[in-house]
Amino acid sequence: MLLAGMGTARAQAVTEQTMLVAKAASTVERLRADGNIQSIITEKLARARAVLVVPDLVKGGFILGAQYGTGILLARDSSGRWSGPAFYSVASGSIGLQIGLQDAETLYIIMTDGGLSAIMNNNMKLGADASVAVAVLGAGAEASTTTNTGADIYAFNNAAGLFGGASLQGSGILPRDTWNAAYYGGAPTPADILLAHRVDSAQADRLRDVLAR
Numbered sequence: 068m069l070l071a072g073m074g075t076a077r078a079q080a081v082t083e084q085t086m087l088v089a090k091a092a093s094t095v096e097r098l099r100a101d102g103n104i105q106s107i108i109t110e111k112l113a114r115a116r117a118v119l120v121v122p123d124l125v126k127g128g129f130i131l132g133a134q135y136g137t138g139i140l141l142a143r144d145s146s147g148r149w150s151g152p153a154f155y156s157v158a159s160g161s162i163g164l165q166i167g168l169q170d171a172e173t174l175y176i177i178m179t180d181g182g183l184s185a186i187m188n189n190n191m192k193l194g195a196d197a198s199v200a201v202a203v204l205g206a207g208a209e210a211s212t213t214t215n216t217g218a219d220i221y222a223f224n225n226a227a228g229l230f231g232g233a234s235l236q237g238s239g240i241l242p243r244d245t246w247n248a249a250y251y252g253g254a255p256t257p258a259d260i261l262l263a264h265r266v267d268s269a270q271a272d273r274l275r276d277v278l279a280r
Contacts, residue, residue, distance in 0.1 A: 090122035092274040119175040142261040151267035154246035182219030
């Protein structure tokens, strides 16, 4: 009975949040292993103020387009210590000549306090509120790099699938308060997690290790 109870407790500990944290670590590992962007990701991460990892950013539609995913935001303090993960949603929509479906692993490397503040103040829209330099690679996507060295945020994608038509600009990034509450208990704010370090989880240790390599 004791062993059965322990097994039940372990099963209950595997939640959507814990699974996303594990997927985020694998996403960063895969992107860092890609020879096309490995060196630039390593260089940016060494100086990053924060990162937002979206393991599954789904984009698709027919005439009406939509893009959605759940991501994990971590901030780094002046000592180089990474915070616990805060959960965020990334979503946008558009109208235009477009068709298809694409699923992308996405890593946003946030270089400045301004970029981090834009996200934490709930007024972040990619392509509008911060200078975003993008490197895209994957099936059906044109590979590109940028020489913009003054961006607040750099986005790296590894996309699978096909999507033709207008780019979905102006993606909003908002905290998922219910996920943060489910993961930590109570009602921690993003500032509690990312800046004050009032809550944390050892489940994020692998993700932090991958970021620090």
